[in-house]
Amino acid sequence: MIDSVIAGKTHVTHTMIPKVQSGRNIPCLNCFLGNKSKIVFLITLVCIICSYTGLRWYATAKPQVYEKRLPHFIIIGVKKSGTRALLSFIKMHPDIVTTGMEVHFFDRNESYEQGLDWYRDMMPASLPDQLTGEKSPGYYRTLFVPQRIHEMNSSIKLILVVREPIERCMSNYLQHASKNARHGSFASEVLLSNGEVNEQSPHVFNSNYDLFIDMWLKRFPRKQLKIVDGNLLITHPHLVLQEVQEFLGVRQYINEEFFQYDEKKGFYCYFNESEFKCLGDSKGRAHPEISPAVKLKLYQYFQLRNELFFKKIGKRFDWKVNLTGNGS
Template sequence: MAISPPFALFVGPTKSGTTWIHAYLEARGDIALPSGMKETFFFDKVYERGVTWYQGLFPGAEDTRLRVEVAPSLFHKPVACERAQEHVPYAKIICTVRDPFDRAVSHYFHYRKRGAPQMSLREMAETYPDVIEAGLYARHAVQWEEAFGSDQVYLMSYQLLREDPEAFCRQLCEILEIDYVAPDPGLSGKQVNAAKVPRNLVAARMVQAVSSGLRRHGAHKVVNTLKHLPIKRWLYSGGAGLTEERREIKQQAVSVSEKMTGDWETFRHREDFPVRNEQMESA
């Protein structure tokens, strides 16, 4: 039995507002998100669990709510695209577009938060290729359009999300064909999942390894419980200041990847590029 439509899949990429989007959809209360977890990683990391397991995370056909998964790790992975097309071919695919240089800097700090040592942006990208690869919009948006059809793939502006979250949510609700609900005042203007650097890199790596292992074994409720324990505040309170490191990494971003530069220039000339023309000039 297939997952009952309607279904929407936010494919990312990482560090393009997907945590904020998930928080908005969850707060609405009228959207069926995966039960007991934020990301399932089904289409890329735990596919061996089988589609029956994935189906069980959503309500049955008697529940007519829109089903949604926010899955930022999928965008740049062809195998994930192929699997999604096989199991949810009717899905609306939504990609949030962020300036890839800014996104790469944010992704750098994503890995710093997980316990990676301080290094150059180029070194981080060599260690974790998705720092660059996940932001190649011209390359990867096409694979989703070819798999699902361009009429099922939607591009949304991260810049609009940051500058005008209410306008972003109106556009999002229109795409999803659901009633508009304004974002909670506590969510508007809030940067969810903001960058932090742990005070102890070894401890951060251990926490990350334990969390990943628990998720792979299906213990998502345990992971959710751990998130609310004081350990997280202890791990990141007192962490190194980011101002100087962020400045240095931003300076490296423009020239770090010729591949990223060419891809972004190509993508910006798409007719459906989701950023206003006057913003394109300063992107």
């Protein structure tokens, strides 16, 4: 209350002086504090997001390390059925690396005794997201190999390439003849003197696919074994590679555009880096004429063995044999 003098009279004027209020009672200050809390919350949230994003970026941007790893898959055979061709084709995939040479770790005691560290050192260096593979066609027919591979990795994926057995016999014979100056005719090496099939001939014996499949299925479930038709690999390689890529669990990268047919060799060439490359001179060699009588004898013999093999694997291949001429 303030006293004022007006016209000689004392006049009392009441003037309200505001009281000092606490911060919690000032509306505008409440707004400020509320907004400040929101700002602090938003800044904290942004920091968390940036930290998470930074970690993700570091995980993906940091340099990938090349290392030698034990194989994720092995091409186990069969010799002269297209194992080299399949290996060359599958190497075109950027997510797959393979050995260049046949390692023969599991079927040769002198190599196996070197241990897994030695075996790993035989593999090419790879990135963590790449698959490593090798091929040694002698594995399929060697009795102790399935157990040795199983002991290394019971979940490994295996690929078996099989071919119409009469064609495989001839290819095996041609390779043998090219390395041995003294060799008999094809008929003399696959038939006995009485005209029956010589089951002990390596050309014939290794074409009996049914003899060896049981020891593999005893150690590995059928789903871990991809059986490839070697004849289809010759005529339609892109179809086979489509199946193999699916089996290995990699993206479908290799397609029909990666192959170019060579009329002279009768085989498909494959795209290697910047150009098409054909397989070596030993691939696609012309087969000598086989007499219809010899071919018929072999056909009758293998017909039963093939049926046993198809039954065991739960799959059939449409192998056609021309009994009147040299072709199959």
